[in-house]
Amino acid sequence: MPGDLKVKRAKAPSGVDMWVVSDYHLARRILSDKRFSRSLAAGPEGAKMGITDPSPESIISMDGQEHAKLRRLVAGTFTQSRIAELQPFVETLAAELLDEMASRGPQGDLVSGLAAPLPMHVICHVMGIPLEDREYFAGHVAVLFDLTGAPGDGEGRTLSLIRYMTSLIARKRQEKKRGTDLISALIEACDSDGKLTNRAMVTLCLAILTAGYETTVDQISLTLLDLLRRPENADALRNKPSLIPQFTEDALRTNPSVTTTFARMATEPVEVAGLTIGAGEAVIVDILGANYGLAEFESHESSRPMHLTFGYGVHRCLGAHLAKIQLIAAIRGVLTRLPPVSLAEDIHALEWKTGHATRGLNRLLVSW
Numbered sequence: 178m179p180g181d182l183k184v185k186r187a188k189a190p191s192g193v194d195m196w197v198v199s200d201y202h203l204a205r206r207i208l209s210d211k212r213f214s215r216s217l218a219a220g221p222e223g224a225k226m227g228i229t230d231p232s233p234e235s236i237i238s239m240d241g242q243e244h245a246k247l248r249r250l251v252a253g254t255f256t257q258s259r260i261a262e263l264q265p266f267v268e269t270l271a272a273e274l275l276d277e278m279a280s281r282g283p284q285g286d287l288v289s290g291l292a293a294p295l296p297m298h299v300i301c302h303v304m305g306i307p308l309e310d311r312e313y314f315a316g317h318v319a320v321l322f323d324l325t326g327a328p329g330d331g332e333g334r335t336l337s338l339i340r341y342m343t344s345l346i347a348r349k350r351q352e353k354k355r356g357t358d359l360i361s362a363l364i365e366a367c368d369s370d371g372k373l374t375n376r377a378m379v380t381l382c383l384a385i386l387t388a389g390y391e392t393t394v395d396q397i398s399l400t401l402l403d404l405l406r407r408p409e410n411a412d413a414l415r416n417k418p419s420l421i422p423q424f425t426e427d428a429l430r431t432n433p434s435v436t437t438t439f440a441r442m443a444t445e446p447v448e449v450a451g452l453t454i455g456a457g458e459a460v461i462v463d464i465l466g467a468n469y470g471l472a473e474f475e476s477h478e479s480s481r482p483m484h485l486t487f488g489y490g491v492h493r494c495l496g497a498h499l500a501k502i503q504l505i506a507a508i509r510g511v512l513t514r515l516p517p518v519s520l521a522e523d524i525h526a527l528e529w530k531t532g533h534a535t536r537g538l539n540r541l542l543v544s545w
C-alpha cells in the first residue's frame with residue numbers, strides 16, 4: 178500500500194479512521210460488493226462521518242432485502258420516464274424565478290434567486306408537501322447537513338421536522354381523495370398491505386428530503402459557476418441548446434456537490450489493490466478523485482462510463498434524474514430568461530459554504 182494513492186487512510190470529521198478509495202474501478206467494485214455494509218457502518222458501533230450521519234433507520238443505512246423493499250416502494254416515482262413528465266413544470270418554475278430576478282436587476286444572486294428555491298419547490302411538489310411550508314423546510318433541512326452546528330440545535334430541528342412529517346402524513350391520511358404525490362402513494366402502500374409502518378414512512382420521507390435538497394441546491398450553483406467562468410460555454414449553449422445535457426454531465430463529473438459517499442464497513446477481510454481491509458474497518462469513496470482519475474472519460478463519447486457523482490450500486494442516487502432536470506432547467510433559464518450575465522464579484526472573493534457535508538456557494542452574484 179505505501180505510495181499507492183488509489184487507497185489511503187484518512188480521518189473523518191468525527192475522528193474515525195477510514196480507508197479512502199480514489200480509483201474509479203476500485204470504487205465501483207467496493208460500492209457493488211455486499212461485503213461492504215452500510216448498515217454496519219451506520220449502526221451503534223459504526224463508522225461515523227460527523228454529527229449529521231443519516232439515521233440507522235434511513236434507506237441509505239440498510240443492506241440487502243431490507244433496503245430493496247424500501248427502494249421498490251419509492252423507485253416508481255423517480256424513474257426517468259416519470260421524472261421526464263415533470264420537466265415542463267420544472268422549466269416553468271425556473272423561468273418564473275429568473276423573471277422575478279430580472280425584474281429586480283441589473284444584479285442578482287443566483288443562489289437565493291434560483292439554486293435554493295427551485296429544489297425546494299420541486300421536492301415539495303414531488304412529495305406532496307404544501308408549498309407554504311417550504312421556508313420552514315429550507316431552515317430545517319439545511320441544518321441536517323451542517324457539520325459544525327451545536328449538536329443540540331441540530332437534534333432539536335430534526336425532531337421538529339419529524340413531528341411535522343408525522344402530522345402531515347396524518348393530515349393526508351384524512352383526505353378523502355388520495356393525491357398523486359409520493360407521500361400519498363406511501364400511505365396507500367402502508368394502509369393497504371402494511372408494507373410500511375408509520376414510523377418507517379416518516380423516516381423514508383425525511384431521508385429523501387434531506388438527500389435531495391441541499392445536494393441539488395449546491396450542484397445548481399456549482400454548475401452555474403462553471404457556465405459563468407467560461408463565457409464561451411454560455412455562447413455555445415445559447416447557440417446549440419442540445420449541448421446542455423452533456424455540459425450538465427461534465428459539470429456533475431468535474432465539479433460535484435457531493436465529494437464522498439457515506440462509509441461502508443467490511444463484514445470480513447477483503448483484498449483491495451493488494452492490501453487487506455480488515456473486518457470492521459471503514460471505507461469511503463472519494464467521488465471527486467474517482468471521477469478525475471477516470472481516463473476513459475477522455476476517450477470517445479460513446480464509450481464514456483458514468484461518473485460516480487450519484488454513487489454506484491444498490492444505493493445509487495434515487496433522485497439522479499430529478500436532479501438532472503433541475504440542472505438543465507436552471508442552465509436553460511439563465512441562458513434564456515436573463516440578458517447575458519457575468520460574475521459580479523471576483524472569482525477569488527466567492528463565498529463558499531463551510532461546515533457542510535456538501536460543497537457549494539453561499540452566494541453567486543451576477544450582473545447583466
Ligand code: HEM
Nearest residue numbers: 236237388389392393396438439487488492494495496500
Ligand atoms: C445533484 C444532486 C445530487 C447528488 C450529487 C446526489 C448524490 C448522491 C449520492 C452520491 C448517493 C449515494 C451515497 C452512497 O452510496 O453513500 C445518493 C443517494 C441517495 N440520493 Fe442523491 N444526490 C442528489 C440529488 C438527490 C435528489 C434530488 C434526491 C431525491 C429527491 C436524492 C435522493 C437520494 C436517496 C434517497 C439516496 C439513497 C438511496 C439508497 O440508499 O438507495 N438525491 N445521492
